[in-house]
Each structure stands twice: as C-alpha cells, then as structure tokens.
Amino acid sequence: EAQVTQNPRYLITVTGKKLTVTCSQNMNHEYMSWYRQDPGLGLRQIYYSMNVEVTDKGDVPEGYKVSRKEKRNFPLILESPSPNQTSLYFCASLPATGWAEAFFGQGTRLTVV
Amino acid sequence: EDQVTQSPEALRLQEGESSSLNCSYTVSGLRGLFWYRQDPGKGPEFLFTLYSAGEEKEKERLKATLTKKESFLHITAPKPEDSATYLCAVRPNSGNTPLVFGKGTRLSVIA
Numbered sequence: 001e002a003q004v005t006q007n008p009r010y011l012i013t014v015t016g017k018k019l020t021v022t023c024s025q026n027m028n029h030e031y032m033s034w035y036r037q038d039p040g041l042g043l044r045q046i047y048y049s050m051n052v053e054v055t056d057k058g059d060v061p062e063g064y065k066v067s068r069k070e071k072r073n074f075p076l077i078l079e080s081p082s083p084n085q086t087s088l089y090f091c092a093s094l095p096a097t098g099w100a101e102a103f104f105g106q107g108t109r110l111t112v113v
Numbered sequence: 114e115d116q117v118t119q120s121p122e123a124l125r126l127q128e129g130e131s132s133s134l135n136c137s138y139t140v141s142g143l144r145g146l147f148w149y150r151q152d153p154g155k156g157p158e159f160l161f162t163l164y165s166a167g168e169e170k171e172k173e174r175l176k177a178t179l180t181k182k183e184s185f186l187h188i189t190a191p192k193p194e195d196s197a198t199y200l201c202a203v204r205p206n207s208g209n210t211p212l213v214f215g216k217g218t219r220l221s222v223i224a
Contacts, residue, residue, distance in 0.1 A: 004156075031211050033211075033212070040216075041216070042200075042214060042215065042216030042217055043157075043200070043214045043217075045210070048210070048211075058210075088154065090156055090157070092212075094211060094212070096211075099144060099145045099162060099164060099204075100162075101145075101147050101159045101162055102147070102159075102202070102212055103159075104149075104156035104157045104158075105156055106155065106156050107154065107155060107156050109154065
C-alpha cells in the first residue's frame with residue numbers, strides 16, 4: 001500500500017529539548033515536503049526536498065532543520081523547540097514528473113511547553 | 114508568483130442545501146489542480162485532479178470543475194458527514210515549489 005508514515009503522532013516536550021519527527025514514504029517519490037498547520041493559517045511549507053541531498057527553505061523555515069540522506073526518508077529536526085512551534089505537522093511526497101497527486105502522512109501534533 | 118485563493122473561508126449549510134466552493138489561482142503554467150478533503154487532526158485526503166480547462170470530475174455528492182482561472186467544488190445535497198475542510202492546490206509547470214496550497218474552506222453541514 002502506498003503511504004507516507006510519520007512518527008510520532010503525538011509529542012509533548014519542553015522548551016529547548018531537541019527532537020526529531022520522522023517521515024518515510026514507500027513510493028520512490030523524488031519530492032518530499034514538511035508543512036505546519038495552524039488555525040486560520042492553512043498549510044504552510046517549512047522545508048522541501050527535490051531529491052536526495054537537495055533541500056530548500058519553504059515559507060516558515062526558522063527554527064527547523066531537515067536532511068535527505070535517503071530517498072525514502074525526510075526527518076524534521078527541531079534543535080531547540082519553542083512554544084511557538086506548537087502545531088500540527090504534516091509530511092508529504094509526490095513524484096517529480098507526471099501529474100500524480102501528493103500523498104500526506106497522518107500528522108504529528110506537537111506541543112512545546 | 115504562484116498563488117491560490119479559496120473562498121469562502123467557512124460555509125455553513127443545512128443538510129440537502131447544495132452550494133459551491135471556489136478556488137482561484139494564478140500560476141505560471143498549470144500542470145494540475147488538486148482538491149483534498151481534511152478532517153480535524155488528520156492528513157489531507159485526495160479527492161480529484163483536474164488538468165485542463167473544461168474538465169469535470171465527480172465522486173458521490175462532489176463535482177469539481179476547472180476553468181483557466183478558477184476551480185469549483187460543487188456539493189449536491191450535502192450530508193453532515195461531508196463536514197470537513199476542503200483544500201485546493203495547484204502544481205505549476207515550473208518553479209521551485211511543486212505544490213501551492215490555498216488556505217481551505219471549512220464546511221459545516223447541519224442536520
């Protein structure tokens with residue numbers, strides 16, 4: 001089954017404690033992306049990657065890092081989380097060519113206290 | 114700059130009351146326009162892809178249409194289970210961002 005898997009689904013952490021949210025896809029997609037979703041603001045892109053070792057900033061990259069060492073994985077790293085990073089996070093993937101839709105993970109609800 | 118605007122932001126309907134959601138876009142060449150449904154706390158769920166002006170797609174009570182500047186999602190005789198946020202996204206032919214999303218329309222259908 002084609003899918004994007006995020007872990008964990010829920011996370012409560014304290015300010016400044018480094019954390020990583022994992023994302024993995026099994027469709028051999030070149031393009032992967034991280035979004036955060038906050039009430040009234042829609043999906044905002046944090047970082048995206050067009051292929052292995054190629055990453056770029058989206059609209060709201062401050063306070064986040066990513067890496068793309070393998071095609072299937074695209075982890076989101078918060079080196080020093082702050083309360084304003086409390087949000088619902090989604091990972092997505094889609095192929096670089098063609099017209100196929102994007103697939104989304106189930107979401108990670110992060111709370112930073 | 115590629116841009117997607119959805120309206121209205123929120124829509125409240127009585128069960129059976131048909132209506133339409135709008136997605137206006139400006140893009141440097143359209144590869145595809147996508148509609149997604151999103152339930153609270155869950156990932157967006159794919160509904161339709163439209164590729165060219167004049168195209169229409171249907172699924173149960175939903176029908177999506179596309180012109181050169183906008184897309185409509187028509188909801189016929191909605192039921193409470195159609196309540197969700199509906200997201201529109203475009204995929205440009207070129208540029209750095211493969212997908213550009215609108216902010217969504219939050220639909221509530223009241224029994």
